[in-house]
Amino acid sequence: MTDEFVAAWIPSExxxxxxxxxxxxxxxxxxDYDALYRWSIEDRERFWAxxxxxxxxxxxxxxxxxxxxxSPTRPVWLPGARxxxxxxxxxADSSAAAIVYSDGVGPLATTTYGELKAExxxxxNSLTARGIKSGDRIGVILPMTPTAVAVYLGVIAAGAxxxxxxxxxxxxxxxxxxxxxxxxxxxxxDVIPRxxxxxxxxxxxxxSEGTPAALVIAHxxxxxxxxxxSDLEWPGFLGSDTTFAPVMRGPQDPVSILFSSGTTGDPxxxxxxxxxxxxxxxxxxxxxxxxxxxxxxxxxxxxWMMGPWLVFAALINKATVALYGQSPVEAEFGxxxxxxxxxxxxxxxxxxxxxxxxxxxxxFDWSGIKSFSSSGECSNASDMLYLMSLAGNKPVIExxxxxxIGGAYVTGVVVKPCIPAxxxxxxxxxxxxxxxxxxxxxxxxxxxxxGPSIGLSTWLLNRDHEEVYFSGSGVDDKGTPxxxxxxxxxxxxxxxxxxxxRCDDTMNLGGIKVxxxxxxxxxxxxxxxxxxxAVAVSESGGGPSRLVIFAVLQxxxxxxxxxxxxxxQARIKDMLNPLFRVSEVCLVESLPRTASNKIMxxxxxxxxxxxxxxx
Numbered sequence: 001m002t003d004e005f006v007a008a009w010i011p012s013e014x015x016x017x018x019x020x021x022x023x024x025x026x027x028x029x030x031x032d033y034d035a036l037y038r039w040s041i042e043d044r045e046r047f048w049a050x051x052x053x054x055x056x057x058x059x060x061x062x063x064x065x066x067x068x069x070x071s072p073t074r075p076v077w078l079p080g081a082r083x084x085x086x087x088x089x090x091x092a093d094s095s096a097a098a099i100v101y102s103d104g105v106g107p108l109a110t111t112t113y114g115e116l117k118a119e120x121x122x123x124x125n126s127l128t129a130r131g132i133k134s135g136d137r138i139g140v141i142l143p144m145t146p147t148a149v150a151v152y153l154g155v156i157a158a159g160a161x162x163x164x165x166x167x168x169x170x171x172x173x174x175x176x177x178x179x180x181x182x183x184x185x186x187x188x189x190d191v192i193p194r195x196x197x198x199x200x201x202x203x204x205x206x207x208s209e210g211t212p213a214a215l216v217i218a219h220x221x222x223x224x225x226x227x228x229x230s231d232l233e234w235p236g237f238l239g240s241d242t243t244f245a246p247v248m249r250g251p252q253d254p255v256s257i258l259f260s261s262g263t264t265g266d267p268x269x270x271x272x273x274x275x276x277x278x279x280x281x282x283x284x285x286x287x288x289x290x291x292x293x294x295x296x297x298x299x300x301x302x303x304w305m306m307g308p309w310l311v312f313a314a315l316i317n318k319a320t321v322a323l324y325g326q327s328p329v330e331a332e333f334g335x336x337x338x339x340x341x342x343x344x345x346x347x348x349x350x351x352x353x354x355x356x357x358x359x360x361x362x363x364f365d366w367s368g369i370k371s372f373s374s375s376g377e378c379s380n381a382s383d384m385l386y387l388m389s390l391a392g393n394k395p396v397i398e399x400x401x402x403x404x405i406g407g408a409y410v411t412g413v414v415v416k417p418c419i420p421a422x423x424x425x426x427x428x429x430x431x432x433x434x435x436x437x438x439x440x441x442x443x444x445x446x447x448x449x450x451g452p453s454i455g456l457s458t459w460l461l462n463r464d465h466e467e468v469y470f471s472g473s474g475v476d477d478k479g480t481p482x483x484x485x486x487x488x489x490x491x492x493x494x495x496x497x498x499x500x501x502r503c504d505d506t507m508n509l510g511g512i513k514v515x516x517x518x519x520x521x522x523x524x525x526x527x528x529x530x531x532x533x534a535v536a537v538s539e540s541g542g543g544p545s546r547l548v549i550f551a552v553l554q555x556x557x558x559x560x561x562x563x564x565x566x567x568x569q570a571r572i573k574d575m576l577n578p579l580f581r582v583s584e585v586c587l588v589e590s591l592p593r594t595a596s597n598k599i600m601x602x603x604x605x606x607x608x609x610x611x612x613x614x615x
Contacts (some may be wrong), residue, residue, distance in 0.1 A: 005492060007417035008385055009395045019415050020285050021038055021428075024054070033425075034495075035414050039449075047429050048454050049078070051282045055316055061249050067452065072480050073470050074459070075452040077251055077275045084246035085255060085274045087155040088281075089311070090117045092318035092435040099146045100295065100326040102336040103193070104326035111146045116153070116383070118242040123154025124232050132185065132310040133249055134159030137257060139178050139212075141165045141205055141206030144323050146300045147217060148309055151187055152302055159247030161254035165514075166303025167192060170575050175208035180462050181257045182270045186214040190223045194327065198224070205230070205597040251275050256308055257461065259505055260403040261515035268468065269461035270403050272467040277312035279406035279429075279455025284429050287411045288373050288397055291316040297337060298346030298373070299328035304404040304512065306346065306375065315596070329354040330564070335362040341368035345391075346399075348376040352383045356391075366391040371414060376401040377508045377545060378499050378538055386419035398423045400487065404469070405430075406455030409447065410489065410497050423497040429453050431582060434489055439474050440480075444490045446503045449483040450476055457481070507536030509547055509580050515600060523549060523574045528557035533591050535601050537583075546583035550604055552590060561585045 016022055021033060028050070040047040045067045047271045052059075052066075063080030070076070094114030101109045111119075132138070138155050142148040147160045155162045163181040165174055167189075178186065188205045191198040202216055202225050213230040215237050216223050223233050254271040261267050265555030284290040296314040300306040301587070314321045314570045322340045323407045324333050327353055337345060345366075352374075355361045369391035374384065375398075384396050393416035401408035408427045416424040426432060430453040449456065473482035488500040502508075508516050519534035536545035549568060553559065565585040572580050592600040 003499075005419050005422060007419050007495065009393055009418040010390060011395075011415055011417070012445040017059075020289050021411075021415055022289065022415055024050075024286070024324060033413065034545045037425065039430055041426075041431045044429065046453055048278070048282075049209075050558075051285075051429070052170050052278060052562055053280050055278065055285065056091060057083075057085075057278055057281075057316075058091070059083045067559060072190040072451070073466055073483075074505065077452075077454050079251075082161070082248040083249050083251065083274055084157060084248055085277045085312070086153050086246050087275070089153060092118070092315075096293070096318070097320045098315065099149060099321045099323060100336075100341075101146050101323045102322065102325065102332070102338045104330070104332045104489050104605070105451035108336070108339055109146070116146075116150060117244055119147075120153040120157055121242045121244040122238055122240065123151055124157035124537065125240045125243065126157040126237055127155065129239055130237070132158055132160055135248065135253065136160045136184045137163050137181050137254075139163040139165055139181070139183040139188075139205075140185065140302055141169075141174065141188040142217070142302065143167050143169055143200065143201075143325065144299075144307060145325060146323065146438060148302055149321065149323075151307070152311060153270050155187075156255045157244070157246040159249055159253075161257055161501050162302070162308075164259070164304075164308065165256045165549060166577070167301055168577055168579050169204075169303070170577065171204045171207040171572075172575055173577070174205055177259055177269075178211060179594060180259075180266060183212050185212055187217070188214055189217045189219060190225050191219050192220055193325065195330075202227075215552065228598055243526055244336075249274055252458070258305055258308070258403045261518055266462060266513070267518070268463055270457050271405060271459065271461065272308065273446065275454050276406040277308075277316065279453070280309045281316035282429065282454075283407040283411070283427060283552075284309075285317055287399070287413055288313070288346075289371060289414045290314065290317040290319050294319040294323050294370075295340050295368070296320065296344045296346075296611060297322035297324075297340070298614065299333070299351070300346075305406075309407065310346070315358075329360075330360075331363070334361040334366075337366055337369070338363075343368055343370045343550040343601075344373060346373040346375065346607065347387075349374055349379045349383060350377060352387045353380070356383055356386045361390055369394050369395055369591060373397040376512070379421035379499060381420040388420070388438060396420065398499075399503075401427070402485065405449070405453075407459075409485070410451055416495075419496060420497065423494065423499070424554040425495055427492075430455075432485070432569075433466040433476065433482075434491055435482075444500065445462075445488065447485040447487040448469065448473060448476075448490055449485055450480065451483060457505050501538060507534075507545055507547070509536065509545060512577070512579060514577075514580065518576060519547070519549070519580070521552075522571050526564070526567050528554050529564075530554045533589060533601055535600075535604050537605050548584045548586060548604075549582060550586045550588050550591060552588060561587050574589040 061082040068076040068079045098116040099111040100114040217234040256272040259267040397412035431450040490498040533550040592603045
């Protein structure tokens with residue numbers, strides 16, 4: 001390992017002895033972590049069978065085998081089985097804390113496993129009584145609260161699937177996702193509290209023609225907005241039956257429909273099925289080292305994959321989910337972490353940068369934290385060192401994968417030294433290779449996943465799965481089709497990796513994956529703009545990306561870059577997502593293109609990086 005990459009944390013004997021992966025290795029008679037990883041990828045079926053038993057995954061009817069690899073691009077896990085993954089989420093003692101919640105004002109509120117189970121049952125039974133059938137799809141557009149978790153589990157328990165849509169999205173983006181997933185119902189909230197403001201939510205959901213009937217939860221009773229005739233307030237919908245009898249489903253039946261931005265057109269609609277949560281729980285158990293009774297916090301929502309991941313990773317491991325009802329960049333979030341005695345805190349790197357600039361978390365006692373986890377953006381080593389210091393030097397488990405993986409393909413583990421802003425292992429049970437444009441192995445290259453693994457998607461609602469993930473990728477040394485992923489990694493010595501960003505035309509902004517085409521579609525509507533190219537630019541030291549938009553003006557149009565930036569920001573706020581911030585607009589005479597007329601965005605990023613922020 002080069003001098004540039006130095007371990008900032010080394011596991012103690014106590015950490016090594018108590019780690020879940022250590023216990024797993026001892027149970028299996030494996031010499032060390034490297035042996036465990038090799039076994040996990042050399043015998044995938046036995047590895048996942050072992051993890052299902054260790055996690056106490058409840059399966060009703062079982063098939064003869066765990067895995068059918070008849071189709072290498074669409075392997076089938078648990079063929080012939082029947083289950084409902086919600087049963088596996090609610091096995092902890094009924095008096096144990098399932099959720100602790102702070103609204104940023106009052107004291108912590110606790111929901112026990114018994115209370116969560118009863119509320120999920122009420123919701124499931126009420127949905128069934130209203131005519132919801134197995135296989136129906138229900139939009140859930142809610143801030144992350146205990147009620148949202150109960151709704152999520154209740155919909156799945158009823159045999160339906162949750163259409164996961166971020167509560168920050170504009171009306172058109174909400175309508176697009178409801179249309180793609182064929183929603184029969186929407187569950188939402190009237191408003192979202194943010195500090196002293198109440199941001200509209202219901203009106204954004206109901207604004208588009210064709211939006212199905214909605215069940216509306218009130219931030220404060222009663223509902224603060226006038227509802228459409230088709231819609232109903234939450235109390236009028238809920239029945240009283242708390243008998244828990246989840247509907248048994250096939251393993252490949254969806255539990256959630258999540259969305260991941262493609263490079264063109266509508267976002268990809270990716271189903272998570274009843275096996276995907278096993279990947280979430282296994283990663284949490286083995287990599288974030290979640291134990292029964294731990295308190296797990298990851299500021300997110302059900303609209304992004306880390307929301308469902310948090311629910312499954314914590315509850316299947318019989319841990320507690322810690323939720324905060326306001327912005328996690330404010331000081332009161334630090335109080336939640338302190339008072340709830342959070343043991344594993346997940347985040348996006350831009351959050352750490354904000355904490356570092358304000359110093360707002362330095363007043364709190366975060367000694368309960370055993371580890372951090374970072375995902376969604378490239379990390380900056382200085383920021384991660386600062387983060388580690390907030391809890392008395394605790395490790396950061398870098399975590400990178402995607403919605404179509406159900407978790408990570410490269411991550412960290414607490415039994416190996418932590419180097420800030422690097423990954424110290426591939427995820428257990430999954431393998432990948434780094435290849436150049438000619439598909440030759442390279443130390444720096446594009447990631448291609450080597451399946452099979454529980455969690456990997458096998459179909460898309462609105463795209464050809466084989467075309468998106470396998471077309472033109474060839475086969476690996478075993479003759480298995482390579483699955484392209486789009487990340488670019490640098491392989492270091494000792495099994496460590498560093499993220500370099502995306503190879504394709506998607507970007508991560510504040511932990512949110514978005515396609516360049518989605519940004520360009522919105523800002524390209526501005527009068528006087530001939531064409532645009534959106535790129536994500538990282539600083540030389542790594543860290544969160546900045547959104548830079550290159551624009552070509554129509555002949556004769558004169559406008560300053562700053563004025564155009566304001567117009568573009570307003571369009572993005574109104575039509576896409578107010579969380580996306582334009583860092584800079586660069587006016588250029590033309591955009592670089594290939595012979596087939598495709599924009600070469602790779603050629604634009606270096607121009608901004610070389611100039612230090614302007615072209």
